[in-house]
Amino acid sequence: MGFILIPTDESVEAVSVNFWNWRPTAELIATFGLIDGERLELMQIQCCGAELTSEEAVQIADRIENDVLPTLPADGRVKLDLSVTTEPDDFKFHKGSDVHKNYSATEKWLREFVSFCRNSGGVSVL
Numbered sequence: 001m002g003f004i005l006i007p008t009d010e011s012v013e014a015v016s017v018n019f020w021n022w023r024p025t026a027e028l029i030a031t032f033g034l035i036d037g038e039r040l041e042l043m044q045i046q047c048c049g050a051e052l053t054s055e056e057a058v059q060i061a062d063r064i065e066n067d068v069l070p071t072l073p074a075d076g077r078v079k080l081d082l083s084v085t086t087e088p089d090d091f092k093f094h095k096g097s098d099v100h101k102n103y104s105a106t107e108k109w110l111r112e113f114v115s116f117c118r119n120s121g122g123v124s125v126l
Contacts, residue, residue: 003046008054009121017109024078024105025113031082032063043125052123061117064110077104 002018017025026044029035034056035043042050052060072078076086080103089104117123 004126005116005120006124006126007116007120007122008124009119012116012119012121015112015116017113020103021105021109023103024080024082025110027080027082028064028068028078028105029060032060034059034063047126050125052117052125054120054122057117057120057123061114064117065114069107069110069114072107072110074107076107078110079104 002016003022005015005017007014023044026040029043030040035052039050039052042048068078072084073086075088076084077089078084080100085104090101093102
C-alpha cells in the first residue's frame with residue numbers, strides 16, 4: 001500500500017509510491033515552506049486528494065534537485081528525520097521505538113519524483 005500521485009497533465013503517467021519513501025519525501029517538502037500545513041497533513045493521508053499546483057510542483061522539484069540531491073550519494077537515503085545515510089536498508093519491519101527505521105526516501109525515488117513533478121502540470125496525492 002502507498003500513495004498514487006495523479007498528474008494534472010493527462011499525457012503523464014501516474015506514479016505509485018510506498019509509505020516508506022513517501023513519508024520522508026513529505027517531510028522534505030514541509031521544510032521548503034511552500035505548502036500550507038493543512039495540505040501537508042492531507043498529503044500524508046491516503047485518498048484525501050491533497051493538490052499541488054503546477055507551480056508548486058516545479059518549485060518542489062527545483063528544491064529537491066538543487067538542495068537535496070547534490071548532498072545525497074547515489075546509494076544514499078533521506079531518513080524520516082531528514083538525516084542522510086548510505087547504510088543499506090535492512091528491509092526488516094521495525095516496531096516500537098525503532099519504527100522510524102522503516103522510512104527513507106532513496107536517491108532513485110527522489111530523482112523519479114523530481115521528473116514527475118516537472119512534467120505533471122500539478123499533482124493530486126491519493
